[in-house]
Structures are given as C-alpha cells and as structure tokens.
Amino acid sequence: MVSTMIEQAREVQLATPLDEKTVRALGLGDRVYLTGQFFTGRSRFHQHAIDEANPPPIDYAQINVLMHVGPVLKRDGNRWVPVSLDQTSSIRFSKWEPETIRRLGLRAIIGKTTMDEATACVMRECGCVHLTRVGTPGNLLARCVTRVVDVFNLEEDGMTEATWVFEAENLGPFIVDIDARGNNLFRDVRRATELKMKLLYQRFGIPADFTYAGEVSD
Amino acid sequence: MSAVVTCSSDATANRDVLTQQQVLHALIAAMERAATTVPQDIRASLQACAESEPSETAQLHLLTSLRNFDLSASGEGLICTDTGWPYYYVVIGNSVDLAGGLSHLNDLAAEAVRRCTNKARLRSTMVHPLSRTPIDGNVGFGFPHVTVRHDEQLRGMRIIAVPKGGGGEVFGTFCRTMLSADGMTGVYKFLLDSFRDSTYAGKTCPPNVIGIGIGGTPDVCMMLAKQAAVLRLVGDRHPDPEVAAMELELLDAFNEMGVGPMGCGGVTAAMDVHVEIAATHPAATCVAFNAQCHIGRRAVVRLTPEGEQIHEENPKWFQR
Numbered sequence: 121m122v123s124t125m126i127e128q129a130r131e132v133q134l135a136t137p138l139d140e141k142t143v144r145a146l147g148l149g150d151r152v153y154l155t156g157q158f159f160t161g162r163s164r165f166h167q168h169a170i171d172e173a174n175p176p177p178i179d180y181a182q183i184n185v186l187m188h189v190g191p192v193l194k195r196d197g198n199r200w201v202p203v204s205l206d207q208t209s210s211i212r213f214s215k216w217e218p219e220t221i222r223r224l225g226l227r228a229i230i231g232k233t234t235m236d237e238a239t240a241c242v243m244r245e246c247g248c249v250h251l252t253r254v255g256t257p258g259n260l261l262a263r264c265v266t267r268v269v270d271v272f273n274l275e276e277d278g279m280t281e282a283t284w285v286f287e288a289e290n291l292g293p294f295i296v297d298i299d300a301r302g303n304n305l306f307r308d309v310r311r312a313t314e315l316k317m318k319l320l321y322q323r324f325g326i327p328a329d330f331t332y333a334g335e336v337s338d
Numbered sequence: 339m340s341a342v343v344t345c346s347s348d349a350t351a352n353r354d355v356l357t358q359q360q361v362l363h364a365l366i367a368a369m370e371r372a373a374t375t376v377p378q379d380i381r382a383s384l385q386a387c388a389e390s391e392p393s394e395t396a397q398l399h400l401l402t403s404l405r406n407f408d409l410s411a412s413g414e415g416l417i418c419t420d421t422g423w424p425y426y427y428v429v430i431g432n433s434v435d436l437a438g439g440l441s442h443l444n445d446l447a448a449e450a451v452r453r454c455t456n457k458a459r460l461r462s463t464m465v466h467p468l469s470r471t472p473i474d475g476n477v478g479f480g481f482p483h484v485t486v487r488h489d490e491q492l493r494g495m496r497i498i499a500v501p502k503g504g505g506g507e508v509f510g511t512f513c514r515t516m517l518s519a520d521g522m523t524g525v526y527k528f529l530l531d532s533f534r535d536s537t538y539a540g541k542t543c544p545p546n547v548i549g550i551g552i553g554g555t556p557d558v559c560m561m562l563a564k565q566a567a568v569l570r571l572v573g574d575r576h577p578d579p580e581v582a583a584m585e586l587e588l589l590d591a592f593n594e595m596g597v598g599p600m601g602c603g604g605v606t607a608a609m610d611v612h613v614e615i616a617a618t619h620p621a622a623t624c625v626a627f628n629a630q631c632h633i634g635r636r637a638v639v640r641l642t643p644e645g646e647q648i649h650e651e652n653p654k655w656f657q658r
Binding site for chain 1: 400401406414416471514516517520523527538595600602603
C-alpha cells in the first residue's frame with residue numbers, strides 16, 4: 121500500500137470566487153465541493169490566452185477557477201443543457217499554465233492527473249491549487265451545474281474546445297492533489313511505485329542498468 | 339485450413355440479405371449502447387476491485403464511477419465525456435450480404451456516428467490533424483475506423499462498437515521493435531515501464547485492461563494490442579498456456595506497483611492483461627502496449643439473418 125497524507129482528508133465546501141487565504145488553507149487529499157461560477161479551458165483556450173495574448177473577456181477576478189474539460193451539452197430550444205462533464209488530463213496544459221495562473225490570477229484548477237513542477241511552483245508562489253476528479257463522475261457533476269452563463273469561441277473552436285462559463289452548486293468532490301504548500305499527491309505515489317519497480321525488475325531478471333541492444337551511446 | 343475449397347454450396351446459394359436500414363440501426367444501437375452502458379464484465383470487475391481496496395480514497399474513485407454508470411445506463415448522460423475515436427469491428431457471416439453490396443458498410447458506419455454525435459451520444463471530438471478545426475459529426479479522414487473479419491460459422495453479422503477515449507489511447511500506447519538479443523528481459527522491461535509511465539497520476543484512468551501484442555511487424559503488433567485491450571472480456575485467458583501464464587504474471591506485477599485506481603494509490607490498477615502473439619523475424623521482437631480505461635467501453639449487437647438485433651456481451655473476435 122502506498123502511504124500518503126490523504127487518509128486525513130477533510131470535506132471542504134467552498135464558494136467562488138476563491139480568496140488566497142482559503143486556498144492556502146487547503147491540504148493534500150482534502151475533498152472539495154464548489155458553489156459559484158467557474159470557466160472551462162483546454163488547448164485552444166490556452167493558445168488564445170497565452171500564445172495570442174487574447175483571453176476570452178471574462179472577469180477573472182470574479183471567476184477564478186479554471187476547469188480542464190471539454191463538456192458535452194445538448195440544445196433544448198434556446199438553452200444549452202450540460203450532459204457530461206468529465207475532466208481531461210491537466211498535465212498536457214503544463215507548458216501554458218504557470219503564465220496563465222500569473223496573468224489571470226487563478227486560485228484553483230480542476231482537472232485530471234497532475235501538472236508539472238514549474239506549475240506547482242507558481243501555485244505555491246501565487247496561492248493556487250490543483251484539484252483532481254474522483255473516478256469518472258461526469259454525469260453526477262453535470263447535475264450540479266445550475267446555469268450555463270456564457271460561452272466564448274464556440275463557432276471557431278467547437279463545443280469541446282470552446283470556453284464555457286458555468287454556475288454550479290456543491291460541485292464535487294474533487295481531491296486536492298497539488299496544494300499551495302509544495303505538497304504533491306501523485307509525486308508521493310510515484311516515489312512508492314519506484315521502490316516497487318526495483319523489486320519487480322529483480323523478479324523479472326532485469327538489470328538496473330539495462331539498455332536495449334543496438335542503442336547507440338556516446 | 340490445408341486445402342483451398344474450390345466450390346462451396348453455402349457460399350453462393352441461400353444468401354441472407356440484410357437491408358441498409360437494418361445494418362444502420364444496428365450500428366447506431368451498438369454505438370449508443372457503448373457510450374452509455376458499461377459492459378457486464380467491466381462492471382463486475384470494478385465492483386470486486388472496490389470491495390478489495392483498503393483505502394477509502396481508492397474505494398471512492400470506483401464507487402463514484404459505478405454510480406455515474408447507473409445514470410448513463412438509465413438515459414442520463416454518458417459513461418464518460420470523452421467518447422474519443424469511434425471504432426467499429428464487424429464480423430460478417432459467410433452467407434450474409436448487404437443490400438447494395440458490402441462496400442456500403444463504411445458509409446453506414448459514418449452515418450451511424452454522425453447521428454450519434456447529433457444526438458449527443460458521442461461528443462464532437464475529432465479535429466483535423468493539421469488545422470485542428472472540428473470535423474463535423476466525427477466523420478471523415480479515416481474515422482469511424484471499421485475493421486472487418488469473416489466467419490464461416492456465424493449467421494448474420496456481429497457489430498462491435500468501441501468509442502476509444504483519449505486517456506487510454508494518448509497516454510497508454512507504446513510500441514518498440516527490439517533486437518532479439520534483448521530476449522524476454524527486454525520485453526518485460528518494456529511492459530513494466532509502459533505500465534508505470536501510462537498510469538502515472540491516473541493518465542490512463544486505471545484500473546485498466548491492458549492489451550499487449552508480441553511479434554509481427556509494428557503495425558500488426560499494435561493492432562493486436564489494441565484489439566486485445568478492447569475486444570476480450572475481463573477474466574478471459576489466452577488458449578495457449580504459456581501466453582495465459584504470462585498474462586497472469588503481468589497482471590500481478592502491474593498491480594504490485596501500488597498505482598491504484600486513478601493513480602491515487604491502491605491495490606488495483608489493472609483489471610486484466612490480455613496478450614496476443616504473432617510470428618516474428620529471427621532478428622527482432624516487436625512489443626506493443628495499449629490501455630483501455632476503466633470504463634471499458636464496448637457494445638456488441640448481433641444482427642440475425644432476419645435483421646433482428648440481439649445484444650451480446652462477448653465480442654468473440656479472435657480466431658487463433
């Protein structure tokens with residue numbers, strides 16, 4: 121068994137926008153529920169916001185939670201109705217995220233997996249956390265969305281890559297996997313896995329310094 | 339297998355002709371079911387995993403997924419938002435024909451995917467690889483991808499729909515052609531490293547079903563790994579005892595890494611391991627690894643010669 125701090129998990133209800141003090145009080149493994157507004161973004165959002173220096177016109181001081189997700193919604197007359205909301209892998213946005221957190225003043229990023237060390241450093245410096253999804257919760261989370269507030273770049277980028285602004289009630293739980301104090305849940309698991317790997321290499325007769333035949337070394 | 343049959347009475351007489359409507363509706367039914375209803379073997383396996391996980395967090399991951407599946411099965415939402423790349427695997431009985439010719443199968447698959455996308459059963463996910471602009475209805479540029487196999491015994495058609503999500507596919511696909519000097523040591527190193535790297539931080543949404551190809555050329559090897567991951571039931575063992583033993587040995591090893599559900603730590607990160615083999619060249623061994631995420635999306639619809647749809651669980655894909 122991998123031992124992490126997660127077993128002392130607390131359930132935390134938070135209202136958005138999040139302030140720095142609240143975010144810095146969050147600990148690894150806390151189970152967070154959010155009420156209020158948040159926005160969505162994937163590759164296209166980050167390209168607009170950072171590469172083109174043209175983020176969608178959202179009041180980021182008031183809406184300071186970014187969710188990595190390409191939601192499914194359906195049309196009901198003039199209304200958009202959320203169908204499914206499973207978060208995508210955050211690690212693939214790492215190259216943009218330190219700058220995004222700084223420029224937009226984000227306090228929480230909800231996604232899947234983790235983010236790189238550079239992003240974790242900026243989170244610690246600015247007061248921001250990464251929250252990871254629990255299982256595959258997309259239908260349960262779609263139920264928590266009470267209003268589709270706005271959408272940007274829908275025509276150009278399509279439903280999946282557009283930036284949506286949603287309002288939700290008790291959206292969660294999400295697990296704090298990178299807190300604002302330098303802790304990282306998945307890094308802890310990885311360290312434990314590396315110890316197990318050594319034993320497995322031994323069991324399968326794989327030398328620690330194994331290199332594939334034909335690989336050129338200089 | 340030893341002789342070429344020069345004349346078969348069955349192959350030319352008494353053809354069963356399915357209409358294009360019958361096949362289209364079966365293709366739609368299979369894809370809709372795959373997007374909304376988790377296969378029985380996957381559900382049972384996740385339930386068993388949840389019961390054996392000592393950590394509350396690991397249990398929470400699995401029990402949340404199971405609750406989520408209940409909603410989509412009852413018509414609310416999807417098993418997972420990322421419906422990914424749409425695949426069809428179609429087994430065609432020797433005596434069956436499609437009105438207008440079997441060449442229309444790809445067009446019907448495309449129409450089925452377009453309709454599923456318009457009904458929000460599939461997310462509008464596919465984009466052009468260069469411009470990155472959305473591809474209307476997830477149709478075009480090679481997708482939906484349709485693989486056909488023929489079966490002498492089958493009456494009618496068996497249609498298997500697999501929407502393959504990005505987590506398993508993007509982060510859980512590896513292939514290496516190694517020289518035979520590396521032997522099985524190289525094969526095991528490649529597989530252990532692949533599992534560790536793919537499941538890190540829950541990238542492939544573990545617990546996974548892992549498909550492995552050994553032998554063949556890289557394209558054949560990767561095809562075997564993909565099909566092993568998505569077209570065999572959890573608990574199914576390869577008929578060759580040597581291969582079956584390898585499956586179980588790897589299953590134990592993968593789970594001993596402690597990666598756990600969604601990479602958060604725990605005792606189960608793989609529900610099963612399926613290995614398929616192909617003939618190789620004396621100089622080399624190709625090894626391929628493909629991960630199916632824990633939702634294990636697949637649905638099987640058998641279309642009888644009369645055009646009736648029957649839901650089945652077992653794809654019965656491999657002929658060895």
